Amino acid sequence: MIALIDYGAGNLKSVANALDDLEVNYFVSNKADEINAAEKIIFPGVGEAASAMNKIKEKEIVDVIKNTNKPLLGICLGMQLLATFSEERNTKCLDIVKTVVKQFDSTKVKVPHMGWNKVEYKNANKLFSNVESGENFYFANSFYVPVNEYTIASTFYDTCFSASINKNNFYGVQFHPEKSGKAGLQILKNFIELC
Amino acid sequence: MLCKRIIPCLDVKDGIVVKGTNFVNLREAGSAVELAERYYEEGADELVFLDITATLERRKTLVELVEKVSKVIRIPFTVGGGISKVKDIEKLLNAGADKVSLNSSIVKNPNLISEASQAFGSQAIVAAIDSRTIGDIHKVYVKGGTEETELETIPWCRKVEELGAGEILLTSMNKDGTKSGYDIDLLKYLSEELAIPIIASGGAGNKEHFLEAFKEANVDACLAASLFHYKELEISELKNYLHQNNINVRL
Secondary structure, three states, rough: OOOEEEOOOOOOOHHHHHHHHOOOOOOOOOOOHHHHOOEEEEEEEEEEOOHHHHHHHHOOHHHHHHOOOOOOOOOOHHOOOOOEOOOOOOEHHHHHHEEEEEEOOOOOOOEEEEEEEEEEEEOOOHOOOOOOOEEEEEEEEOOOOOOOOOOEEEEEEEEEEEEEEOOOEEEEOOHHHHOOHHHHHHHHHHHHHHH | OOOEEEEEEEEEEEEEEEEEOOOEEEEEEEEEEHHHHHHHHHHOOOOOEEEEEEEOHHHHHHHHHHHHHHHHOOOOOEEEEOOOOHHHHHHHHHHHOOOEEEEEEHHHHHHHHHHHHHHHHHHHEEEEEEEEOOEEEEEEEEOOOOOOEEEEEHHHHHHHHHHHOOOOEEOOOOOOOOOOOHHHHHHHHHHHHHOOOOEEEEOOOOOOHHHHHHHOOOOOEEEEHHHHHHHOOOOOHHHHHHOOOOOOOOO
């Protein structure tokens, strides 16, 4: 069973709909013991980093996310929260991936980065199995995770940033697989079947 | 590079898609959910639903529409029409919408933009602006284009950006329904002036009009309704044409 974390900051319904398409068994939860008992965890998120972190703390699920050894997929803000720190309202995040989330430069490009953009990789991670490098995915973000040693796919806007990361059992996608048509569904399928 | 987006717009009344010409004379174009599915399959990048049902039941029907639509499409969509409270926005986003479009309500209460963008992120908040040009002056209209306001379009666009809107959906009322092309001058000015994405609306009549809006006005997205509803132009044909003309689109 997949646990879909509900902390009140999410594209939860859309992710749930995509999992329905894939005929996957999942449950929605914000309770640490339930999340801990799942085989895999999806950690969605839209909105703003500081209030999302506060909600995670309120629900007392910081430790279960940080300490899990189950495969976990952070989506959009859910991926950014895996970082050490976010420049979005100077927020201390979960510190799973040692990096700092930065803001796009609005003097160079339109912010938010909104729409479909190419996701490219050199070596295909399991998460990108049957997805070609250069495929377009849907993004809606003003902040980004810089390219770092855990970057498995990248996208170019005013700078090259992490479209996807993987550190041990932790995976993250900056784009919205649940809103990225068939390629997006393939990413979710890969996470569920291969990661 | 970020792709330019093609966005079919569905004006919905009681679950049925209608399209007005200069905001009146509505024609029916079929079920909103069926049409949404067709556009998803044809390669639309995003959809916009504007509920023009003028009844107290609207809020409820809008949530039901969002739930139905989000079950069948896997691309982002925006929903608008009479939304005036943060609580209503929350319900629509929780039902599966990605963004809400706010129009009359933000003219009445501009703080709704900042409240909503703080609560849900600016990427979820689209400021829809209906603009009519009279002489050299661009004025903002509300209530489906029936009521003139004191506001001028360009300063109002700056204001909504400042308050935290994530995008502007600019409809030229002079152009809407005329099929004579988008309002290039105004869109170009706004696109250069503002730091948030601009969606062009009103006036699309053929493929060249889209190319012009992307090339000349450098807008981020183009919206159209009747052109797609009645299959006068197929989305795939449009995107191939744009691609051949060096516009970066998702094929």
